[in-house]
Amino acid sequence: MKSLFEGLEFKSLISRIPSARGPVGLYPRPMSSLDAAGTRRGAPAPATPRDAASLATLNVTEELDKQVTLILQKMSTTGIIVDLQFLKGLSKDWSKKLQDIEQQIYSIIGHQVNLNSPKQLQVVLFDELKLPVVRKTKTGRSTDEDTLRELAPSHPMIPLLLQYRQLFKLVSTYVDALPRFVGSDGRVHSTFNVEGAATGRLSSQNPNLQNIPVKGEMGGEIRKAFVAPIGKILLAADYSQIELRILAHLAQDPGLIKAFNEGLDIHAATASKIFNVPVEKVTKEQRMVGKTMNFATLYGQGAHALARQLGVDYATAQKYIEEYFAQFPKVRVWKAEVLENAKRNGYVETLWGRKRYIPELSAANRQIQAFGERAAINHPVQGTAADMIKKAMVEIDKSLLNIVDRISGEKKTINDKRLTINGLYSMILQVHDELLFECIPDNVGEVGKMVKDKMENALKLSVPVLVDLKVGPNWGEMKALNH
């Protein structure tokens, strides 16, 4: 669990409603952030004492989380197949590339160095090669990706180092690490934590299946290792622009509401403006930049950071931010209201009343206050999205059992530790606003329709909620599923 202001001297806690539920999974492994009782490390005291009545009665989100916990256990028990042979091939190819790059770098600088050690790298870059220090970390001179991009034209080893970093990350964190989690059934069984994030989002660990690479060709290659078993396919369902739709509802912003009623893609529209291309010509990569700008601006990014991130000058970044809030005027008003309430109550909450206490709001240090304010703005939006998909998961889990009962007279469910596991259609992953299922190809159209319906109607918003469906033989080759 992260502190709100990691870099600052004194640490505080993010208080939250206590709950008796901990992580869920087959293989606890090292329970890094939670103790055996599922209570939060570093937060020994309950955030809010419960009165006698609330000890016995779960509120809406507690009841929701209780039901979700059972589903998470099933997801963990089912697991997902990882193609070990495929990863072995990737490892071989990419490790050779890594060695090549490493040798090239050594011959350029004239000696060996541990390229994975930022400390050793600093000496090479800034002392030996005398490259300019772009920015500093707490303890020294930064060598992160942004820094290296700026330094790239100054020395031939930098582009190689960037390649090395990317490749090493993918190999060490995924290609070589995932096989260590594969059980004798050929599957990885991640642990999902129902209260993994302060906002109500889940988290996933051992391994984390919510941060599997997706960008670029190499990301797609890694996702190809997540496969459906013989005779089944994968079905994926991802909400469209979900937090912007929730924002539209919470802020009741006319610009956002109109856009969604007209079926517009706001991420693409933002990208169209940034890259000065017609919206229909926006590429996937450009849309991603638009998406990041939309959320970063909403959650308080400044013009300086935006300018750096987009590679534009400060004035242009300022203009983008102004235009954003001019386009969606009620967003500023809503943010001010949230902060006012937050400071009065000491907490913020989602549409469903999931509370997050933010003591930083009353901190003496202004910088800490500012961190608290940005968290306070984020929680109602990110947390409502979490409530929404959790509700959908509960409804979908019920419906799947009904569908199975109907289409097959024979018993296709397995009872395992009081969990009813469905052998035909299994929910196997949740990635914040996406659900992944393993299912027999029969009736995938009907199941997809049901999943889409449950997700789109889990919460009633004042704008349409849309879900994109995809199917494929593996997670790297998913194609749109129409009707």
Added chain:
DNA sequence: ACCCCACGCCAC
């Protein structure tokens, strides 16, 4: 074998 921290970076 386990722990911590800093750095850096993957995803949503």
Added chain:
DNA sequence: AAACGTGGCGTGGGGT
């Protein structure tokens, strides 16, 4: 580094 937010993990470096 920074006035986007929410996470988890691998490595290096140091320690028990």
